[in-house]
Amino acid sequence: xxxxxxxxxxxxxxxxxxxxxxxxxxxxxxxxxxxxxxxxxxxxxxxxxxxxxxxxxxxxxxxxxxxxxxxxxxxxxxxxxxxxxxxxxxxxxxxxxxxxxxxxxxxxxxxxxxxxxxxxxxxxxxxxxxxxxxxxxxxxxxxxxxxxxxxxxxxxxxxxxxxxxxxxxxxxxxxxxxxxxxxxxxxxxxxxxxxxxxxxxxxxxxxxxxxxxxxxxxxxxxxxxxxxxxxxxxxxxxxxxxxxxxxxxxxxxxxxxxxxxxxxxxxxxxxxxxxxxxxxxxxxxxxxxxxxxxxxxxxxxxxxxxxxxxxxxxxxxxxxxxxxx
Amino acid sequence: xxxxxxxxxxxxxxxxxxxxxxxxxxxxxxxxxxxxxxxxxxxxxxxxxxxxxxxxxxxxxxxxxxxxxxxxxxxxxxxxxxxxxxxxxxxxxxxxxxxxxxxxxxxxxxxxxxxxxxxxxxxxxxxxxxxxxxxxxxxxxxxxxxxxxxxxxxxxxxxxxxxxxxxxxxxxxxxxxxxxxxxxxxxxxxxxxxxxxxxxxxxxxxxxxxxxxxxxxxxxxxxxxxxxxxxxxxxxxxxxxxxxxxxxxxxxxxxxxxxxxxxxxxxxxxxxxxxxxxxxxxxxxxxxxxxxxxxxxxxxxxxxxxxxxxxxxxxxxxxxxxxxx
Numbered sequence: 001x002x003x004x005x006x007x008x009x010x011x012x013x014x015x016x017x018x019x020x021x022x023x024x025x026x027x028x029x030x031x032x033x034x035x036x037x038x039x040x041x042x043x044x045x046x047x048x049x050x051x052x053x054x055x056x057x058x059x060x061x062x063x064x065x066x067x068x069x070x071x072x073x074x075x076x077x078x079x080x081x082x083x084x085x086x087x088x089x090x091x092x093x094x095x096x097x098x099x100x101x102x103x104x105x106x107x108x109x110x111x112x113x114x115x116x117x118x119x120x121x122x123x124x125x126x127x128x129x130x131x132x133x134x135x136x137x138x139x140x141x142x143x144x145x146x147x148x149x150x151x152x153x154x155x156x157x158x159x160x161x162x163x164x165x166x167x168x169x170x171x172x173x174x175x176x177x178x179x180x181x182x183x184x185x186x187x188x189x190x191x192x193x194x195x196x197x198x199x200x201x202x203x204x205x206x207x208x209x210x211x212x213x214x215x216x217x218x219x220x221x222x223x224x225x226x227x228x229x230x231x232x233x234x235x236x237x238x239x240x241x242x243x244x245x246x247x248x249x250x251x252x253x254x255x256x257x258x259x260x261x262x263x264x265x266x267x268x269x270x271x272x273x274x275x276x277x278x279x280x281x282x283x284x285x286x287x288x289x290x291x292x293x294x295x296x297x298x299x300x301x302x303x304x305x306x307x308x309x310x311x312x313x314x315x316x317x318x319x320x321x322x323x324x325x
Numbered sequence: 326x327x328x329x330x331x332x333x334x335x336x337x338x339x340x341x342x343x344x345x346x347x348x349x350x351x352x353x354x355x356x357x358x359x360x361x362x363x364x365x366x367x368x369x370x371x372x373x374x375x376x377x378x379x380x381x382x383x384x385x386x387x388x389x390x391x392x393x394x395x396x397x398x399x400x401x402x403x404x405x406x407x408x409x410x411x412x413x414x415x416x417x418x419x420x421x422x423x424x425x426x427x428x429x430x431x432x433x434x435x436x437x438x439x440x441x442x443x444x445x446x447x448x449x450x451x452x453x454x455x456x457x458x459x460x461x462x463x464x465x466x467x468x469x470x471x472x473x474x475x476x477x478x479x480x481x482x483x484x485x486x487x488x489x490x491x492x493x494x495x496x497x498x499x500x501x502x503x504x505x506x507x508x509x510x511x512x513x514x515x516x517x518x519x520x521x522x523x524x525x526x527x528x529x530x531x532x533x534x535x536x537x538x539x540x541x542x543x544x545x546x547x548x549x550x551x552x553x554x555x556x557x558x559x560x561x562x563x564x565x566x567x568x569x570x571x572x573x574x575x576x577x578x579x580x581x582x583x584x585x586x587x588x589x590x591x592x593x594x595x596x597x598x599x600x601x602x603x604x605x606x607x608x609x610x611x612x613x614x615x616x617x618x619x620x621x622x623x624x625x626x627x628x629x630x631x632x633x634x635x636x637x638x639x640x641x642x643x644x645x646x647x648x649x650x
Contacts, residue, residue: 018430023423057382057414064400066596071396075389078417087431089382090415092403098348105343106412239595269594270564271391 008035058295059107061091061100061117068238068267069282070118073136076288077116084296086113101126114295132298134291137181142309145294147287151181154280154316155188158234158262161278161318163198165325167232167260170198173215173244174236175205182236185264185280189234201230212243219247228253231260238263241277245323261323278324286314333360383411383620384432386442388420393563393592394607395443398461401613402441409621411438426451439620457623459616462506467634470619472612476506479605479641480513483559483587486603486643488523490650492557492585495523498540498569499561500530507561510589510605514559526555537568544572553578556585563588566602570648586648603649611639 005012008031018024018032060077062070078088089112093100100117104126107115114132117140127133127140139146162170172189174182186202193200205214222229228248235241241263245255253259256278266281268274290312330337333356343349343357385402387395403413414437418425425442429451432440439457442465452458452465464471487495497514499507511527518525530539547554553573560566566588570580578584581603591606593599615637 023427064596065390065403066396066400066593068391068393068594071391071399074396074399074415075391075417078390078415082416087414087416087435089412090399090403091407091412092400102348239598242595243598268391269393270567271389273564273568 003039004032004035007038008032055111055113056086057089057112058086058114058116059089059091059103059112061093061103061115063095063118064092065090066092068269069265069284072267072271073284073287076285077291080288080292084292086292107131113299116291116295132295134295134298136287136291139311144309146309146311147291147294147314148181148311149282149287149314149316151184151316152188154264154282155185155190155234155236156192157188157316157318158185158264158280159189159192159196159198159200161324162232162234162260162262163192163196165232165260168199169230170200170232170234171230172200172202172234172236173204174240175211175214176207178204178236185236212247215240215244215247219244219251223251226252228259231258233259233261234263235261236264238265238267238277238279241279241323245277255323256325260325262318263323266319275319275321276323278321279319280316281319282316283314290314328364329357329360332363333357380436380438381411382414382435382437383439383441384414384416384428384437386416386418386425386428386440388443389417390415391417393594394590394609397592397596398609398612401610402616405613405617409617411617432456438624441616441620457620459620459623461612461616464636469634471636472616472619472639473506473636474607474612474639474641476509476641477513479589479607480510480515480559480561481517482513482641482643483510483589483605484514484517484521484523484525486649487557487559487585487587488517488521490557490585493524494555495525495557495559496555497525497527497559497561498529499565500536500539501532503529503561510561537572540565540569540572544569544576548576551577553584556583558584558586559588560586561589563590563592563602563604566604566648570602580648581650585650587643591642591644600644600646601648603646604644605641606644607641608639615639 001012001015005015008015010028010031014024014028015032018029024032058081060074062074065071065074074090081088091103093103104115108128108131112131114134115127116134116136118136118138133140133144134147135144136147159170170193172186174186178186190200190202192198203218205211219228228251233241233244235244241261245261248255248259255261261277263277263279266275266279267284294312326337326340330340333340335353335356339349339353340357343354349357383406385399387399390396390399399415406413416428418428429440433453433456437456439459440452441459441461443461443463458465458469459472460469461472484495495518497511499511503511515525515527528543530536544553553576558566558569560569566586570586573580573584580586586602588602588604591600591604592609619637
């Protein structure tokens with residue numbers, strides 16, 4: 001590297017920046033490129049990583065990147081890691097613990113710099129304790145920091161917003177089993193309704209692939225004299241909320257005039273467009289920011305993970321789409 | 326590795342499979358894990374990669390993962406690479422050549438196994454010619470295989486479908502500048518209309534961030550006596566098509582009764598749900614499959630990239646949503 005710097009007539013730091021993909025002036029870049037070519041110098045990141053026992057890869061495990069929330073979060077995660085000169089290895093676990101375990105074995109074997117997981121499997125004991133680890137949404141173990149949206153307040157906010165917008169007969173919809181963060185969202189919603197004497201029902205579709213038929217049947221069975229007996233619907237995810245929205249529209253219900261709907265997540269389908277469904281918005285940018293921050297703390301303090309069982313709770317907010325007044 | 330296999334009482338192959346994250350029986354895994362712990366053996370993928378001058382990382386550069394098409398494609402790409410024991414490093418270039426160049430420098434420095442890019446920048450001369458490379462949608466150079474959907478036939482199919490469904494006054498919408506694959510889609514559409522004596526107009530929004538205002542103005546200016554003078558609309562992307570759909574709905578136009586709309590991409594917002602917009606569907610699964618196949622051919626033939634300037638054209642299909650009859 002010294003030879004390259006000397007031949008190019010630039011500082012060693014500039015060469016290092018260039019090699020590590022940091023920004024360098026076009027003019028400097030050209031000089032360094034020429035020197036590298038002349039000297040046949042191969043900047044080998046793997047050799048460096050091996051020497052320092054460190055790599056700059058961070059594994060990010062999501063259930064699937066193919067949904068608005070996870071793709072938005074993956075986008076911010078990659079940008080945030082890049083800001084700190086780390087590269088993101090993206091893994092889709094497809095919600096199976098088997099695939100997740102494979103990735104964790106890979107992370108152990110590759111000596112990656114760290115692991116950020118939205119784990120749904122019980123994987124804590126599989127992870128090499130020397131690998132910095134951050135979990136999102138669900139705690140992996142007591143020694144691992146957790147980043148989570150304020151799901152309970154999100155549920156309350158949904159109830160409060162529907163009530164303030166005039167809804168009087170509320171309904172929570174989801175599918176069985178309602179667990180983890182979804183149950184917390186439901187709890188917040190029902191607590192708000194109970195504390196404020198607001199009528200609230202719960203309908204849960206059965207646990208099966210074609211659970212949408214349960215939503216359809218529920219709407220049909222409850223539809224009497226052109227009238228749907230609920231005027232405010234909250235779901236723990238935009239996905240179910242959008243299913244329900246389309247079923248109501250097809251049944252001739254006017255949304256939001258007769259029934260208002262609020263989902264959860266609030267991620268945009270296209271970054272440029274507004275959201276369609278009104279929703280309790282999770283700040284994916286902040287989730288990514290804090291996940292990377294907590295990971296870097298561990299990497300920099302030589303992987304001491306004790307005392308790190310803290311939880312960072314990210315506030316949520318209501319965002320209006322076309323399904324509320 | 327021999328010591329681990331011997332102590333665990335399993336084959337060397339089983340240990341290798343375990344280390345490389347391939348499937349092994351739970352019982353075998355337990356034995357290997359115990360032996361690894363007893364021997365304090367660190368299977369270091371980086372050390373192996375360095376020894377063989379190979380890594381199993383493939384860089385995939387997309388403009389942004391945060392849109393249905395790119396997130397669906399990224400999902401399939403990761404799954405396809407995983408099937409062949411490669412890991413995907415995901416990079417969002419944000420459509421800037423600067424960020425893309427940084428990633429390519431990183432790929433050169435890290436000695437990754439290969440690079441798959443949906444490049445919008447002119448980056449051919451920056452890439453170390455020893456790195457296997459596949460481009461999607463836009464050719465990087467004459468020596469690099471290209472995987473692309475059949476954009477021309479997609480445009481024709483949109484025209485044909487609208488005509489068969491009874492539309493008589495067609496409109497192509499997009500924004501300036503219409504280039505590359507978008508121009509090919511437009512050409513296919515207009516060629517079909519011309520050859521079949523079907524009336525077809527083109528409206529292009531100006532090149533600016535808030536181009537949607539141009540779509541709104543166009544709808545308003547052309548709206549005479551409750552009547553919009555076009556009954557079939559095609560756009561080169563689902564994104565613009567969905568913008569236009571919402572503008573028409575807000576103007577009181579009945580879709581699909583008065584105006585039918587077909588977009589391009591056909592990616593699902595949620596994998597489980599049906600598409601909303603009728604669309605010319607790109608097969609993201611096939612694009613990923615062939616991109617990885619062409620990359621592996623290069624990796625296996627020791628990176629000889631000559632004669633590889635071939636194009637693999639993936640057929641498209643029409644998929645019905647709620648915006649056509």
